[in-house]
Amino acid sequence: MFSGCEKIVRGRIELEKTGFIRAAGFDKSEKNDDNVKLTFALKGKSSGGDAKQPASSGFSIITEEGKTLFDTNRKVRTFVSKNIFWGHLFFILIGEDAAKDDIVKYLDFVTRNQDIRLTSHVIIVKGTTAEDAINKIRTKDITITETLSSLVHNSGELSVASELELGDIIQMLDCEYACAYIPYIELNNKIKEEEEKEGKEVLEPSLLGYAIFKDEKLIGYINGGTARGANWVNNKGETGTTIVEDSKGKEICLEIISIKSKTTPEMKDDKINIKIEINMTSDIVEYEGREDIFKEKILKDIEKQQAEIIKKEVQSAIKYAKENEVDFLGIGDAVYHKYPIEWEKKYKDKWPSMLKNVPISVDVKTKINRTHNITQPTAMKEGNKK
């Protein structure tokens, strides 16, 4: 109720004189390694300074460098006509260089600030700076916030990334033995004709997977099947598709309805074994062939193929974790909770590096539940029924 106590001291504000920041980008300065760069879009005109005012938009993009983020944030106010308000910050974009440098250095400002919500989303920009992203992902009508929110909102459809909030990420960074994974976007060069005429480069972002951090530093990216595998293990995946084949090589598309995993460590003769169990159900949503795929034998085959696909994805995520000595699959967490005493004694100090020696088995159980409206393909021939 008193979420604005601090404001009482400062007094009232007027909404129309307030600039709401919805998306802000944090970068490492190109000129000075110690400096930081802050970029954000502000509705309405600003009165000069570093602001670049695109002719056709009501937004102005403001970029400023400074020694620290808060200092820069104050410096911006010398040339911006509005009072900057951080309370509605929804996206924190972090450039690749900054992420490689030290992500905690950049996130401290947003976690310490009482205005900023812990529900805001953090996203890493692959290959370029956050400033670049904010400048280029923006067409006439759609702001970067809208684009990114639909991306994040839809992430569950493919399960390659997920909605991670600032709070979750801080928790991951705080954990000694686990490592952080943050969704990343890549900018694609899909130039829209209209914008091309104006000679302005417009890029489309796509959310492809996770940026993996080790000791607060970015070490690499996972995407596609590997990212999906990580999501299955972390129970972050919602739905997705798998494509299997019938006996004639025709494709069958399955939609994952529910997927749950459980990581159970087992101690045997002082050696630890990890068992990852995945239970999933799916529906048949598309079939390109003409066979009767509802015979038990064929269904079993489809289930087996699907389990194999999921297993492969999970194993690929495990492989990445073992190779890079990063534990983004919550395995350490599971061990710690089941064997706290042994954990303190043996594993705590050398955990991520000893991960590669731990045998991890993956067991996938799949079930096909439904086939939707039609049970047989429309033009199934009599002869195929046998």
Next chain:
Amino acid sequence: MFFDKKKEEKNESKEDDLKKEESKNLSTKISIERIKSKLGRSVDFACKKFNVNSNKDLPVSIIYINGLIDSLKTSEFILQPLAESETLKSAETPQEVIKLIEQGALYYSSQTKRDKEDDIIKDVIEGSVALIFEQESIAFTFDLKGFERRSIGEPSSENVKKGGKDSFVETLRVNTATIRRRIKTPDLIIEEKVVGRQSKTQLNIVYIDGITNMDIVNSVKKKIDEMDIDQVLSIGKLDEFINEKKYSVFPQVDYTERPDKFCSDIIEGRVGIIVDGLPMGVIVPTEFAKLLQAPEDYSEDSIIASLVRLLRYFLLISTILLPGFYIAVTTFHPEMIPSELAMSIAESKEGVPLPIFFEVILMLVAFEILVEAGLRMPKTISQAVSIVGALVVGDAAVTAKLISPGVVIVIAIAAIASYAVPNQDLSNAIRLWRFIFVILSSIIGLFGLMIGVILILFNLAKMETFGVAYLEPFVESETMQAGDSLIRLPIKFLKYRPNFLKTYNKKRIG
């Protein structure tokens, strides 16, 4: 002021002395001359002398006030028998005539024998015909009221779809008759008090013996006895004398023009007061929850009625708090507004010169002006003015960038919601508190709003009328009967009368 009071007291004591002297004289003999000197100064006074059976030994005077009596009945039941009756022909002395009248020679039901001038004058003023035997110092008064009265019509403001279509009228006896027709138990007691030094208004106290707690009845009577004023021609006079907490804007009595609502409250164990000349009944004690109950609640399905009642409470809260809340979140806590809404409010406020606080105050005042002007205006032009008002306040003010559209919406919701409260007095009280909330929240935001809520709750919790806490039935958790407060349970669950009324008969069902 102080000296004036002393002077008045002296004057009053002089008046009292005069009265005492007069009454001494009156107790001795009835004098038509004296009655004439008192009443005869007005043109509507009539005094006629004639003889019974044209017998010169039997002189009699008849006095009445023109217009108050039914002259047709007077000649048919009084004058004709006196002149022609066979029974009276046998009488030779005035004493015999008086005896015969007492025995029923004049056939009219309400006949009273009087031997004091004061009583005669009182009866005549109330619409009786007085038959005076001056020599014997005896008079008879006949209640022959016959003035024009309004017939029972439909209630003007408390209309219900399912329910009685009659309402109280200005004539006291008609009203008591309406009540009697609904409550036929002989335990229904109607007691009379006369209040007002000049107006001499009759005031009836209605309750049911054996149900209503006599402490409440007695304290109502005491309060009415203490009323020492010139006139009781408006309900406010009574209201202010009955209220226990004099300076609270919240209504402490309930009014109704519906006899069915009045009667059901009486049966519940409350005390009703009806004032001659006022087409409404006053119900005490009244608690806050009662003011939010409408007569429809009992004629609708209980689920529907409960939902409607919950909606009423919600609207009550939103009409008090909404303008203040809007100011608080937009000027102090912008982080509480959903991002998109915050942006669009900010955008719509672009170019509006006033701070939101002044916008809200302006709009609230403008609304009060419209309401007040609408009440006073002749009906023929009120429509035109309200259209102009609505256009100016709504559309033009926004287009001219004097007021932002968000504020217009908020004030409109608050204003409309205030009319969902069934009791107009309560809705007026809320209108006042709304300003307090607006000012508080414009100083320190939601914190101020909460201070206001605490203040209003403190104010309400302190109030008590006739031994009943104003916030009943919510004040005591152990004995709470909330079945008919926020919601209305089906009738079969409302087995007991409200326990805070301390009725002698507690059960109403079974």
